[in-house]
Amino acid sequence: MSLAYQHGYSLKALNTFGFDAVAERFVAIDTLDQVRELHADIRRKPQPLLWLGGGSNLVLADQIPGTVAQIRLRGRRIETLNSDEVRVTLGAGENWHASVEALLDEDIFGLENLALIPGAVGSAPVQNIGAYGVEIGDRLEAVEVFDWSSAEHYWLSREDCAFGYRDSLFKRNPGRYLITRVRLRLNRRPAPVLTYAPLRQALADQSEPHPRAVFEAVCRIRRSKLPDPAQIGNAGSFFKNPLIDAAHHQQLRDRFPDLVAYPDGRHYKVAAGWLIDRLGWKGYRGGAVGVHRHQALVLVNYGGGNRQQIEALSGRIRRSVREAFAIELEVEPGFYPPTVQP
Numbered sequence: 001m002s003l004a005y006q007h008g009y010s011l012k013a014l015n016t017f018g019f020d021a022v023a024e025r026f027v028a029i030d031t032l033d034q035v036r037e038l039h040a041d042i043r044r045k046p047q048p049l050l051w052l053g054g055g056s057n058l059v060l061a062d063q064i065p066g067t068v069a070q071i072r073l074r075g076r077r078i079e080t081l082n083s084d085e086v087r088v089t090l091g092a093g094e095n096w097h098a099s100v101e102a103l104l105d106e107d108i109f110g111l112e113n114l115a116l117i118p119g120a121v122g123s124a125p126v127q128n129i130g131a132y133g134v135e136i137g138d139r140l141e142a143v144e145v146f147d148w149s150s151a152e153h154y155w156l157s158r159e160d161c162a163f164g165y166r167d168s169l170f171k172r173n174p175g176r177y178l179i180t181r182v183r184l185r186l187n188r189r190p191a192p193v194l195t196y197a198p199l200r201q202a203l204a205d206q207s208e209p210h211p212r213a214v215f216e217a218v219c220r221i222r223r224s225k226l227p228d229p230a231q232i233g234n235a236g237s238f239f240k241n242p243l244i245d246a247a248h249h250q251q252l253r254d255r256f257p258d259l260v261a262y263p264d265g266r267h268y269k270v271a272a273g274w275l276i277d278r279l280g281w282k283g284y285r286g287g288a289v290g291v292h293r294h295q296a297l298v299l300v301n302y303g304g305g306n307r308q309q310i311e312a313l314s315g316r317i318r319r320s321v322r323e324a325f326a327i328e329l330e331v332e333p334g335f336y337p338p339t340v341q342p
C-alpha cells in the first residue's frame with residue numbers, strides 16, 4: 001500500500017500538551033514496506049522528518065516543517081523460554097499501557113511498575129522510560145531498528161542501546177534509528193519491585209503483593225498525583241532529576257535540611273520537583289500555561305497555550321533554580337523542531 005500523505009495536518013490530538021501544531025505533511029506508517037517507501041521518498045526529496053508515537057514526550061512548535069510520520073507498526077508475540085521466563089516481542093506502534101495490562105492478564109509479569117505511562121512501545125526505549133524503581137532497560141532484551149543512515153534493518157542488543165537515566169543511544173542519535181519492534185524478557189514468577197517507598201507503603205498490608213496488586217497501586221498513585229492529559233495538557237515530568245556531587249549536596253543540605261535527594265553512585269540525585277516547589281512555583285499560572293498545583297515537576301497547558309509560552313516558563317524556572325541552588329535543570333521532553341534548551 002503506498003503512502004497516504006496529508007498536507008496541513010493538525011497534530012492537536014496527537015500531542016499530550018494539546019498544542020495546536022500543524023504538520024506541513026503527515027503520514028501514518030503501518031507496515032515495514034511503508035517504512036522503506038518513506039525512506040526512499042525522503043531521500044529523493046530531503047526534508048525534516050519527525051517520527052511520532054503518542055506525542056507524550058514532545059513540545060511541538062505551531063508549524064512543523066517537512067514530514068511527521070506516526071509509527072503504527074503493530075504486533076505481539078509471546079515465546080516461552082522455560083518455566084519462568086518469557087520473551088515478548090511488541091510492534092513499535094502498540095500502546096504501552098495497553099500492552100502492560102494485556103501481558104498481566106496473561107500472567108506475564110515484570111512491567112507492572114511501568115503501568116499508565118502514556119505513549120507507544122517504540123518510544124519507550126528512547127528515553128528509557130522509568131517509574132517506581134523500574135526502567136524499561138531492566139526488562140529489555142533487544143530493539144529492532146531501521147537504520148535511517150544505511151537503510152538496513154537489524155536488532156540491537158540491550159548493551160548496544162546504552163541505557164542511562166532517561167537516556168539511550170536513540171536519544172543521543174536523533175533521526176538515526178527508527179525503532180520497529182521491542183523485545184522484552186519477562187517472568188511468569190511474580191517478583192515485585194517495591195524499592196519506591198510510596199509504593200511499598202501503599203502495599204504495606206500485603207506480605208507478598210501479587211503483580212496485579214502492584215499494577216493497581218501504581219495506577220492509583222499515578223492517578224492521584226499526575227494530571228490526566230485528556231483533562232489538562234502536559235508531558236509528564238518536564239525536568240530530569242539532576243545529579244550533583246557530594247560536596248554540593250552537603251552544602252545544600254546545610255542550607256536546606258529538608259532537601260530531597262538520594263545517593264546515586266558517587267553522586268546525589270536531587271528531586272527536581274522539590275527544588276521547583278521550594279521556589280514557590282507549584283500552582284503558578286501565567287496566561288495559558290503554568291505549573292501543576294499538585295506536582296511542581298509538571299508544566300501544564302490550560303488550553304490555548306503553545307510552545308513559546310512553555311519555553312518561556314521553563315526558562316524562568318531553570319534560571320531561578322540555577323540562581324538559588326547552582327543546579328542546571330535539564331528538560332526531559334524533546335522540543336521539535338529542536339532548539340537550545342531555554
Ligand SMILES: Cc1cc2nc3c(=O)[nH]c(=O)nc-3n(C[C@H](O)[C@H](O)[C@H](O)COP(=O)(O)OP(=O)(O)OC[C@H]3O[C@@H](n4cnc5c(N)ncnc54)[C@H](O)[C@@H]3O)c2cc1C
Pocket residue numbers: 016050051052053054055056057058071092117118119120121122123124126127128129130131170177178179180226227228229234235236237334
Ligand atoms: C501524564 C504523563 C506521565 C508520564 N510519565 C512518565 C513516567 O513515569 N516515566 C517516563 O519515563 N516517562 C513518562 N512520561 C513521558 C512519556 O510518556 C514517555 O517518554 C513515552 O515513552 C513517550 O512515548 P510517545 O509514544 O508518546 O513518544 P513521542 O512523544 O511520540 O516521541 C518521543 C520521542 O521518541 C521518538 N520516537 C517515537 N517513536 C519512535 C520510534 N518508533 N523509533 C524511534 N524514535 C521514536 C520521537 O521522535 C521523539 O523524539 C509521561 C508523560 C505524560 C504525559
